[in-house]
Amino acid sequence: MILVEIKNFLYLCVCIKLSFTHNALKSLKKIDTIYQRLVIEKLEALQENPYESSNVKALKGMSGYYRLRVADYRVIYELQDNNLVILVIDINHRKDVYK
Numbered sequence: 001m002i003l004v005e006i007k008n009f010l011y012l013c014v015c016i017k018l019s020f021t022h023n024a025l026k027s028l029k030k031i032d033t034i035y036q037r038l039v040i041e042k043l044e045a046l047q048e049n050p051y052e053s054s055n056v057k058a059l060k061g062m063s064g065y066y067r068l069r070v071a072d073y074r075v076i077y078e079l080q081d082n083n084l085v086i087l088v089i090d091i092n093h094r095k096d097v098y099k
Contacts, residue, residue: 015084016047016048016050016084016085016086017083017084017085017086018043018044018047018085018086018088019085019086019087019088020087020088021087021088021089021090023089023090024075024088024089024090024091027090027091027092028091031073031091031093035070035071035072035073038070038071038073039070039073039075039091042055042068042070042075043068043075043086043088046068046086047086050079050086053068055068055069055070056068056069057069059076064078064079064080065077065078065089066078066079067097069094072093072094073091073092073093073094073097074090074091074092074093074094074097074098075088075090075091076088076089076090076091076097077089
């Protein structure tokens with residue numbers, strides 16, 4: 001947690017850690033550079049505010065797991081509120097990610 005002072009007001013900033021599984025990192029390295037940048041930008045935005053994103057949906061039947069839509073790619077992640085961690089599990093093309 002970080003305290004930030006803006007115009008004589010103190011704000012408490014909760015820092016959420018972004019963590020990747022080995023499989024997610026491997027998948028990220030395989031996709032085109034343009035899409036890599038997009039995925040990273042979207043994950044950084046998600047890291048700032050994990051509860052408000054228009055491209056996020058909860059996965060049915062899997063509590064705590066979500067998918068982030070980035071162009072034709074999907075990022076599967078787990079939001080661990082108690083540890084303040086977003087664990088990225090898989091990054092793959094939309095046709096292959098749910099297999």
